[in-house]
Amino acid sequence: MTSHVSPPAVAATLSAFIDVLLPGDDAFPPASAVGAHGLVADRVRNLLGGEALADFVGLLDDGQPFLDRPPHERVEVVRRLERNVPDHFDVFRTVAYYAYYQNPVVIAAIRVLGHDYNDAPQPRGYVLPPFDPTPGVDVPVVPRGWYKRTEDVVRLDVSGLSVLRQDQVKEA
Amino acid sequence: MATNSLRHDPVDVLVIGSGMGGAVATRVLAEAGLKVVCLEQGPWTRPEDHPHFSPDWEWLRATSWSTAVNVRRLHQDYPIDTADEQTLMWNGVGGSTTVYTAVWLRFRPSDFRKGTEHGFQPDWPITYEDLELFYEQNDRDCGVSGLLGDPTMPPRGSFQTRPLAQGALTRVAARGFDKLNWHWWPMPSAIIAEDYDGRLACNYCGNCQSGCPRGSLCDVSMSHWPKAIAAGAELRTNSRVERIETDGSGRATGAVYIDRMTKTRHFQAADVVIVACNGIGTPRLLLNSSSPRFPDGLANSSGTVGRHLMHHGLALVEIWTEQPVESHKGTHSIGIVSEEFAETDPSRGFINGFTMQVVRANGAGYQALGSHSRNVSPWGREHHDWFRRHFGNVFGVFLMGDDLPLPQNRVTLSESLTDDDGIPAPQISYRLHPNDRKMMDFAIERAKDLARAVDSFDVKVNDYTTADGNYFPPSWHLLGTCRMGVDPSESVTNQWGQTWDVPNLYIMDGSLLPTGAAVNPTSTIGALALRNATHLGDTFAEARRATRTAAS
Numbered sequence: 001m002t003s004h005v006s007p008p009a010v011a012a013t014l015s016a017f018i019d020v021l022l023p024g025d026d027a028f029p030p031a032s033a034v035g036a037h038g039l040v041a042d043r044v045r046n047l048l049g050g051e052a053l054a055d056f057v058g059l060l061d062d063g064q065p066f067l068d069r070p071p072h073e074r075v076e077v078v079r080r081l082e083r084n085v086p087d088h089f090d091v092f093r094t095v096a097y098y099a100y101y102q103n104p105v106v107i108a109a110i111r112v113l114g115h116d117y118n119d120a121p122q123p124r125g126y127v128l129p130p131f132d133p134t135p136g137v138d139v140p141v142v143p144r145g146w147y148k149r150t151e152d153v154v155r156l157d158v159s160g161l162s163v164l165r166q167d168q169v170k171e172a
Numbered sequence: 173m174a175t176n177s178l179r180h181d182p183v184d185v186l187v188i189g190s191g192m193g194g195a196v197a198t199r200v201l202a203e204a205g206l207k208v209v210c211l212e213q214g215p216w217t218r219p220e221d222h223p224h225f226s227p228d229w230e231w232l233r234a235t236s237w238s239t240a241v242n243v244r245r246l247h248q249d250y251p252i253d254t255a256d257e258q259t260l261m262w263n264g265v266g267g268s269t270t271v272y273t274a275v276w277l278r279f280r281p282s283d284f285r286k287g288t289e290h291g292f293q294p295d296w297p298i299t300y301e302d303l304e305l306f307y308e309q310n311d312r313d314c315g316v317s318g319l320l321g322d323p324t325m326p327p328r329g330s331f332q333t334r335p336l337a338q339g340a341l342t343r344v345a346a347r348g349f350d351k352l353n354w355h356w357w358p359m360p361s362a363i364i365a366e367d368y369d370g371r372l373a374c375n376y377c378g379n380c381q382s383g384c385p386r387g388s389l390c391d392v393s394m395s396h397w398p399k400a401i402a403a404g405a406e407l408r409t410n411s412r413v414e415r416i417e418t419d420g421s422g423r424a425t426g427a428v429y430i431d432r433m434t435k436t437r438h439f440q441a442a443d444v445v446i447v448a449c450n451g452i453g454t455p456r457l458l459l460n461s462s463s464p465r466f467p468d469g470l471a472n473s474s475g476t477v478g479r480h481l482m483h484h485g486l487a488l489v490e491i492w493t494e495q496p497v498e499s500h501k502g503t504h505s506i507g508i509v510s511e512e513f514a515e516t517d518p519s520r521g522f523i524n525g526f527t528m529q530v531v532r533a534n535g536a537g538y539q540a541l542g543s544h545s546r547n548v549s550p551w552g553r554e555h556h557d558w559f560r561r562h563f564g565n566v567f568g569v570f571l572m573g574d575d576l577p578l579p580q581n582r583v584t585l586s587e588s589l590t591d592d593d594g595i596p597a598p599q600i601s602y603r604l605h606p607n608d609r610k611m612m613d614f615a616i617e618r619a620k621d622l623a624r625a626v627d628s629f630d631v632k633v634n635d636y637t638t639a640d641g642n643y644f645p646p647s648w649h650l651l652g653t654c655r656m657g658v659d660p661s662e663s664v665t666n667q668w669g670q671t672w673d674v675p676n677l678y679i680m681d682g683s684l685l686p687t688g689a690a691v692n693p694t695s696t697i698g699a700l701a702l703r704n705a706t707h708l709g710d711t712f713a714e715a716r717r718a719t720r721t722a723a724s
Contacts, residue, residue, distance in 0.1 A: 021551040028556045043231065075552060093551060094541060098231045101537035110536055115564055117500065117536065118377075122224035122385060125375025126501040128337035131358070131365070133319070138338045138358060140346070145324035145355030148515055150299050153285040158518050163607040164292065 005057050013057045013066050018096045020078045028109045031100050039099035177428055177439035183207045186442035188413050191267015192694055193681035193701040194448035195392035202405035204709035211429050213412040214248035214264030219385035230537040237382045239271050253586035254600035257647040266393030271383045273505035274362040276316050277691035278307055286687050290523045294686045297658050297667035306699040314390040315368040318360030324511040333366040341497035341567050342507040345530045348625035354512040361506040362390035380504040412593055415461040416470055424677045430593045443716035448681040451650030455583040456598040471671035474661050477654055478583035482688040483647040485573030485608040489619035490545040492566045492630035499533035499566045514690050522611045526573035527690045533566050544568050547632035571615040574690040576605045577652050604643050649693050654683035666721055669704040675718035680704055
């Protein structure tokens, strides 16, 4: 199926779609407000080809333009897509989440929550408290465990193990 | 040999593959004064090539930096024909050390003696003690952080740096292990906590799964290759080997390879050929090197080339706690390890054992997508509240079991797929044995015990089973497909990695391992390559003229 929706309409519908996924609240912006739909379109096109984007919008518009629907109906349409085309939906959701959480405004919101979270892993990295050898912190108070020395390895009786009776490939 | 190949001057040793085994072998033999050429099908990765500096680093890790070769699909890669697994590897200078997590556990003494212990795996032709000194030297070459005194392993030499910083995440997990009275210990790692050997200490950025542009993680392109090249070795990148050639006496004469940049075919002659292409690439190359003298593939008179593929039994349980643990900070897989269940105890209902490895969870996008366990956050109005509660509050317990080496788990040549140069792709068949399935089910229950011990508010199990019920693991440890042994009818090489059928052809990678233990294999692959390359260097005068392979 190939949709004939115009590019501006695709952009508008995709924006509305990702806002259903990631609507924003008092701390986080809606996905379209940070331009995530641009990255979503670009990455879906690279992953699935240009027609996949238009086709997906066509599914959103099935029966009635997605943009013409009230918010609660948009949620229902997306829920139906999640149920009916789970693999495609998963691609769009995955792409949308990654696009959203790399955005500097969203990263700023994560920081507002109290997290020390970098724009990218390098070059800053993170500071962690150094290894603490105090027993009970980064070292066990009472080290436990054991190992079998080479000379202590002897034949075990495994004749009662039902999982091995199914085996056709005994090695030794 | 193809008649239109460009011929290069013969060398003493030709190494195929530049990962852990190939890098160690090249360095040792070049430093021994031999003329060594290494052919690598991929390019160098420069520090600035890594995605760590880019805001879309998580997206890149999921796509062009994916460790899954069938997802990444770069030109230097080859496709894997399989419905049984997601095969992981890296093709380029440094091999899979370019993007691994640098967990640096050693095999246990009993891992070398499974034939004696229960007989469903073979004994190795060597013992832990035979490898011990090479573990030590390889650690010095790589730079390893850790803490002495782990009671679940034999005494060992000093680590090169102090242990890596742990932070809240591992401390929460450790208290859980304490409640259960189970073993735990700081994970040894080939990631340095202090500057070492010209490389910078780790700064805990959390993106180890895309490698390390600082060089803190032992990527052999940074740790070994500069030294190998300084010793005179030549590394030819973008050089994809098509086949190994043999002469009328059955000795290897060298290899035909394709320069991927010019698409020209070359022939490199050598007195000794070493294959180090990993547990998939090595059997693929041997099988593709068949000839009238070796109709079933090179070095395959036993019929075992490509068989006994092991990946470890795998599962992952993620645990969300009320206490923030900064899941995105720190070395990805270098938390703590529990070897409480590593030795065989038949009363559990299975043979062999598993380890429990506490791991971190990458960035915000990945965590919103459910991290390693795919506990995907809901979309819609609930999303942001879910994120507030879950982000930074998760740790994973990666469960790794010693899987049985089954002959039907194997690498063959695909009849339908090729790489960009027309060379047949590997086809992989892999299934868990019922023993291993039972072990992993037991392991999952123990991880749930841990979740209860830390008062988790959410737990998600990823047993790598698909919706249609098939086990489809991320297969990172590529082991056992050209195993060494004492009997030429049941193994491909002797204890030195010298193939039984072609006396001047050696294997030095994970293919050699007769058992996979319950731990990440790179330190053992490196130590074994070091032992075997050292022996080859010491005996090279005889090895270059060898007409038969010694039994010991």
